[in-house]
Amino acid sequence: MGPRAVVLLSGGLDSATLLAIVRAQGYDCYALSFDYGQVHKVELRAAACVAEALGASEHRVMEIPIGALGGSALTDAALPVPDDGGGGIPVTYVPARNTVFLSLALAWAEVLGAEAIFIGVNAVDYSGYPDCRPEFVAAFQALAGLATKQGVEGSPVTIQAPLVNLTKAQIITRGAELDVDYASTVSCYRADEAGRACGRCDACRFRQQGFEQAALADPTRYQAGV
Amino acid sequence: MGPRAVVLLSGGLDSATLLAIVRAQGYDCYALSFDYGQVHKVELRAAACVAEALGASEHRVMEIPIGALGGSALTDAALPVPDDGGGGIPVTYVPARNTVFLSLALAWAEVLGAEAIFIGVNAVDYSGYPDCRPEFVAAFQALAGLATKQGVEGSPVTIQAPLVNLTKAQIITRGAELDVDYASTVSCYRADEAGRACGRCDACRFRQQGFEQAALADPTRYQAGV
Numbered sequence: 116m117g118p119r120a121v122v123l124l125s126g127g128l129d130s131a132t133l134l135a136i137v138r139a140q141g142y143d144c145y146a147l148s149f150d151y152g153q154v155h156k157v158e159l160r161a162a163a164c165v166a167e168a169l170g171a172s173e174h175r176v177m178e179i180p181i182g183a184l185g186g187s188a189l190t191d192a193a194l195p196v197p198d199d200g201g202g203g204i205p206v207t208y209v210p211a212r213n214t215v216f217l218s219l220a221l222a223w224a225e226v227l228g229a230e231a232i233f234i235g236v237n238a239v240d241y242s243g244y245p246d247c248r249p250e251f252v253a254a255f256q257a258l259a260g261l262a263t264k265q266g267v268e269g270s271p272v273t274i275q276a277p278l279v280n281l282t283k284a285q286i287i288t289r290g291a292e293l294d295v296d297y298a299s300t301v302s303c304y305r306a307d308e309a310g311r312a313c314g315r316c317d318a319c320r321f322r323q324q325g326f327e328q329a330a331l332a333d334p335t336r337y338q339a340g341v
Numbered sequence: 342m343g344p345r346a347v348v349l350l351s352g353g354l355d356s357a358t359l360l361a362i363v364r365a366q367g368y369d370c371y372a373l374s375f376d377y378g379q380v381h382k383v384e385l386r387a388a389a390c391v392a393e394a395l396g397a398s399e400h401r402v403m404e405i406p407i408g409a410l411g412g413s414a415l416t417d418a419a420l421p422v423p424d425d426g427g428g429g430i431p432v433t434y435v436p437a438r439n440t441v442f443l444s445l446a447l448a449w450a451e452v453l454g455a456e457a458i459f460i461g462v463n464a465v466d467y468s469g470y471p472d473c474r475p476e477f478v479a480a481f482q483a484l485a486g487l488a489t490k491q492g493v494e495g496s497p498v499t500i501q502a503p504l505v506n507l508t509k510a511q512i513i514t515r516g517a518e519l520d521v522d523y524a525s526t527v528s529c530y531r532a533d534e535a536g537r538a539c540g541r542c543d544a545c546r547f548r549q550q551g552f553e554q555a556a557l558a559d560p561t562r563y564q565a566g567v
Contacts, residue, residue: 185452210489211444211447215444215445215447218440221437225437245488245493248487254487258477258481261477262472264471267471
């Protein structure tokens, strides 16, 4: 077994591809998901399937109380997810979400003695999410070096975001090469209980375009009438 | 009511003083404590008393799953807290604790529209804790500016650590001027269920020395025989 890595796994297309890439690099993978009060909780079931299928050594779901704070359409059922996030930072932005996710990954990585934390942020997702940008990842790397015993003792964990400059189509192409079963992933913000996608939200549209541009059949399961 | 601030409140001497200082500066204070699986959970009761006594507008206790990860004498009852932490990073270090605390404070601050987050780290506490140093606080400030909508839109929350360069005696002197009731605070890592201190762990010794050097009576309630 290779060196250990903590891999953030949402159950969506990007993080499933990420896990396949990290496994292919020979890492011993510890997959980490969060129950943060998201309305689309079905993604956690998808994450469990993906972790199992792609050979994670462990899959942990941490419960964290950021949904109760409100402020996002992803955690507040009363705030509808729009079809189009529009310009600027969309209403699906969850305050400080990736900072909270990475900080908990950092805690687990230190206890595991992991070499790296992998996060599946990418430039396409920066349809306005500040915490999906390369400069955010670099700032967290700088913090990790100062924040932990591991860092102070000279071997800080690295924060890696290998998808950050890829398009959706490139991500899908890479995942297909690694035999990722995209039918079991859920990207939709309005997925139903069976994990079927709405086909209309930002997340669905980016995903559909990705399959089109990659010239691959879209295996996504859609809700009736989509 | 002044601008809003999130104030990290453990229930110990430092954070109680911090809350008094922030209130005296005119902030509308939102006190934040964490149930992170600490063995010395009595500090949460102390935090509630302190928040009430010092006029916080709200006191929230977030439950977070870092204790279950292990790796620290503060969260694992099987790992005893030593009388003397010794050189290097002590066994009471909790992996990435202040990073996790600040990231959740950042989420709350953004939802509240708070101007500042206050954390009571200080140099004396850096008896080896990497995440109590000024450079850690500065790195988190840099991250916060990039991580959030608030930051991207030009008014990042500031991360303030006004105790960072004070000695324990200076902290106590300042708190006494602001009428902080130190009898209701709990610093001890091995406090009993009534909040009485062991008098021998690092946290107790730093506190005792602080009252001595400040030439003030120590109101700490100690366990029988101490």
